[in-house]
Structure formats: structure tokens, C-alpha cells
Amino acid sequence: MSARAALVNADEAWEPVSDSVLSRLSEAILSGDLKPGTKISEPEVSKRYGISRAPLREAIRRLEERNLVSRIPRQGARVVVLSPARIEQIFVIREAIEGMAAREAAARITDAEVAALKASLERQREASRETGSLAYPFKSLDTDYHSAIVHASRNEFLVKFLCEDYYALVELCRRQQRRRPERVHRSLIEHGQIVEALAQRDPDLSEMLMRRHVAAARKDVLAHLDPHPPKEKKK
Amino acid sequence: MSARAALVNADEAWEPVSDSVLSRLSEAILSGDLKPGTKISEPEVSKRYGISRAPLREAIRRLEERNLVSRIPRQGARVVVLSPARIEQIFVIREAIEGMAAREAAARITDAEVAALKASLERQREASRETGSLAYPFKSLDTDYHSAIVHASRNEFLVKFLCEDYYALVELCRRQQRRRPERVHRSLIEHGQIVEALAQRDPDLSEMLMRRHVAAARKDVLAHLDPHPPKEKKK
DNA sequence: TCACATCATTCTGTCGACAATCAGAGGATA
DNA sequence: TATCCTCTGATTGTCGACAGAATGATGTGA
Numbered sequence A, B: 001m002s003a004r005a006a007l008v009n010a011d012e013a014w015e016p017v018s019d020s021v022l023s024r025l026s027e028a029i030l031s032g033d034l035k036p037g038t039k040i041s042e043p044e045v046s047k048r049y050g051i052s053r054a055p056l057r058e059a060i061r062r063l064e065e066r067n068l069v070s071r072i073p074r075q076g077a078r079v080v081v082l083s084p085a086r087i088e089q090i091f092v093i094r095e096a097i098e099g100m101a102a103r104e105a106a107a108r109i110t111d112a113e114v115a116a117l118k119a120s121l122e123r124q125r126e127a128s129r130e131t132g133s134l135a136y137p138f139k140s141l142d143t144d145y146h147s148a149i150v151h152a153s154r155n156e157f158l159v160k161f162l163c164e165d166y167y168a169l170v171e172l173c174r175r176q177q178r179r180r181p182e183r184v185h186r187s188l189i190e191h192g193q194i195v196e197a198l199a200q201r202d203p204d205l206s207e208m209l210m211r212r213h214v215a216a217a218r219k220d221v222l223a224h225l226d227p228h229p230p231k232e233k234k235k
Numbered sequence C: 001t002c003a004c005a006t007c008a009t010t011c012t013g014t015c016g017a018c019a020a021t022c023a024g025a026g027g028a029t030a
Numbered sequence D: 001t002a003t004c005c006t007c008t009g010a011t012t013g014t015c016g017a018c019a020g021a022a023t024g025a026t027g028t029g030a
Helices: A002-007 A017-030 A042-049 A053-065 A084-108 A111-131 A137-152 A156-165 A167-174 A181-199 A203-223 B002-007 B017-030 B042-049 B053-065 B084-108 B111-131 B137-152 B156-165 B167-174 B181-199 B203-223
Strands: A069-072 A076-079 B069-072 B076-079
Touching: A017 A042, A017 A053, A017 A167, A042 A053, A053 A069, A053 A076, A053 B053, A084 A137, A084 A156, A084 A167, A084 A181, A084 A203, A084 B084, A084 B156, A111 A137, A111 A181, A137 A156, A137 A167, A137 A181, A156 A167, A156 B084, A181 A203, B017 B042, B017 B053, B017 B167, B042 B053, B053 B069, B053 B076, B084 B137, B084 B156, B084 B167, B084 B181, B084 B203, B111 B137, B111 B181, B137 B156, B137 B167, B137 B181, B156 B167, B181 B203
Parallel strands: none
Antiparallel strands: A069 A076, B069 B076
């Protein structure tokens, strides 16, 4: 069995070209290298990356699935433009989904996961103290924290939705905001409350606190949008 | 301008091959023609439909986006198998998303839309009386009803999620259930309550009632699963 | 100067083909 | 007889190419 498993998928390191292209394009969009509204020309990108158009088209379609680009038939794909209205809509969905994830997690989370969450929270507090909440690593810790709660829900569709489909889009929203130490501080308090509710296995409270947390983040992002958002590019 | 618009997209009836294939495959899965677990062979399907593999692969990717098939690299795509656990997970997401849609709709719905909803509800009642709730048209009316509420939320991501990404999957869940007149009757009452809450522009009540409605449907589906679900097929 | 029609270029959607890999049949061995 | 290995056919991922449509530039007329 193990010998057979070794034969199947012998090339463990193999990865579809479309996957690596997807990663590179995602990074380019998140980093602002590809600005909102930019047209993604298939011949150009395929030449630049040295691949054919087949895997590139697959990658673009998956970017569309993740709402990072929008396609119009016979006209190609463009990087999504995040208007304030759209950012609000995305946070509304997040509130519903993450709230439900917290509710489900409260009923299923293990003691070990609660302990891990508390440890994660402590790392966030440390990072916050050390760097004044401005450093990049905090974002990663925040993502880990939310991801852990979603996984504790034991709902594969919730996981897929938040960790795959909407992960990059939420990150893109976040990057349109200036860093605000006050919000980070407040956020840490809310994280602590949520962990406490989860530890008590209280579904109602967990959901309510998570929804308030996301709603607060929404208001903060919308109230402090980067005054110099990347402009659309026609070309 | 209108002249130019007429030139652009002159062939108004044109549709990508991948779209029509997507429709045909979706229908085949929903109708049970393609049973859960069935492998979707690209050469076979492309030959059967008389198309090349390129648009077929695009269609399969979109089926994956809608969770109707699952793909494994280098092994192909298989029709999703809806275990009771998965059905429950799908309804959990629906509860969160449709609940939020109802909340948002309560704040944005127009008088005309409320009137249309009430009319739709009346049609459902009539269909229920005439056919004893067993006829197919009721399903369509129910879909229209939920769709109208989602659209009233004015949230394009909510609309895309419910009306595109998850629509077929929910429909697939529904078809694993025997028809139950009692549930249909109860469902009509709940629909009426929701419309009333929307008409009063009460976000809290609208969301709560919609969540209860979806949760009730979930319990009903799980409690009365078709005892003869379509079996997986290896070949 | 502005609006419109015409045309060349570029791009998207689709097609057929090839190499590497996977699943299953069949035989060899204990 | 059961388990493992080998081999063969079929399938997936990727590639290059072509036809029709869209974009933008050019030219024409009021």
C-alpha cells in the first residue's frame, strides 16, 4: 500500500503550471503590481511567463472565481476595481460567513484548538507590543487566527469559501486601508472576547462577537480608506 | 453611441460553447443523468457533444466552482457525492448567507418589490392548493421567491453567491428529498412571515425569520432523505 | 473642430496534437 | 490463493495554430 502510494504521484513535487501562474498573478494583484482595472492580456502574460495560453486561461478563470478579476466575453479579463460600495458588500458577506463559522466552531472546537487560539492571541499581543502594530507579520497572525476558527467549524464549504474563494479578496480590501494602531488594539480585545466565548462553547455569543468584530473592521476600513487608492488603468 | 453599441456585440445571440456545455452538464447532474461519483471523462464527453476539450475543460472548471464536481489533479473530475454531513454543511452556509440577504433586503427593498413578493407568494399559495404541493412548478416559484429577496439586498456578491455559485448545489440537495406536503405548507407560512418583516423594513426580524426558515428546511431535508439515493458509480 | 465610417491590428474562443502520467489487466512468485 | 510487479491502453495537462470579433487609428464630410 505504501509502496503503491509511493508509485502513484511519484513526482511529489509536481505542480500544474496553472497553479503557479495563479499564485504569481494573485501576488501581482495583491501587491498592486497589477493595478485595479488593468486589462490582463493573454498573449502578453503568457509570453512574459513563458507558458502557453491554456494554463493561463485556467488561472484567469480561477482568479474570476475568487473575484479578483472580472471577465467579459470576447473582451477579456480586468483586475477588479474595489469601490467603497463593493468593499462594504464584501464585509457584509464576511460578517455572515465568519459569524456562522464562529457559531459552528463553538460547538465543535477541541480543547487543543482553544489552547492554540490562545497561544496565537498571545503572539499577536507580543507582535503588537513589539512593532507598534505596524509590521506586516501581524497580518499573517490575524489571518492564522481567523483561519483556525473557520477550520474548527468542521465545515468544508465554509473553509473553502473563506480560505480559498474570498481570502485574497479580503486581503485586497485590507490593503486599501492605512495602518491604524488604534484599530489593531481594539481588534486584539475583540479577538480575546471571541476566544473566551469559544472556550465556553457558547454558539450565540461566539457568533455575535465575531459579527461585531467584522462589522467594526468594516466601519474602520470604510472610514479610513487610503486617500490615494491605486487608480484604474485603461491600457 | 447607440449605433456603436449596436455594432459592438452585433451577434447578440452568440454564446460561448463553454456556456452551453456548462448548462447541459449541470442539467445532467441535477436530473440524475450523471450520478454522484461518476467520472467525467474529457475525451468521452467532448466526443458526445461534438466539441473540443478546451471549452469542455472550462465548463468542468465552472462546475467545480459551483461544487457540482470535484477534481483531483491528473485524475480528472467526478460528480460530487452529497453525504448527509455535506448536505447539512451546505444548509448551514445557506442559513448564514440568506439570513444576511434578508437583513440587507429589509433596508433596501422597494415598495414595488414588496408588492411583487406578495404576488409571488400568492402564486405559490395557488400552486400549492391546485397541485397539492407536489408539482414541479412550485420549486420554480420558491426559487423565484428567494432570488427576489437576494436581489433586493443590492449586494452583487450575495447575488452571485446564491444565484450562481450555490444555486445548483442547493437544488441538488433538494432533489434528494421526497416531496412532503406538510413541509410545503409550513414553508408557505414562513414565506409569508418573511415578506411581512420585509414590508415593515425590520432587518433583525427579517434575518431571524429567514434563518429559521432555512434551518427548518435543513432539518426537514435531513430527516426525510430519500431512502434510495443514487449510488456512486465507479466507472 | 467634431462626428462618423473604414480599415488594420490585436485579441479571444476554439481546435487538434503530443508527452507524461494514471488505472486496470495480466502474469509471476511465495 | 493472495500479493506484488509489469505492461498496456486511456486520460490529463500543455502546446501551437486559426477564424471571427473587438479595439484603436486613419480618413472623410459637415
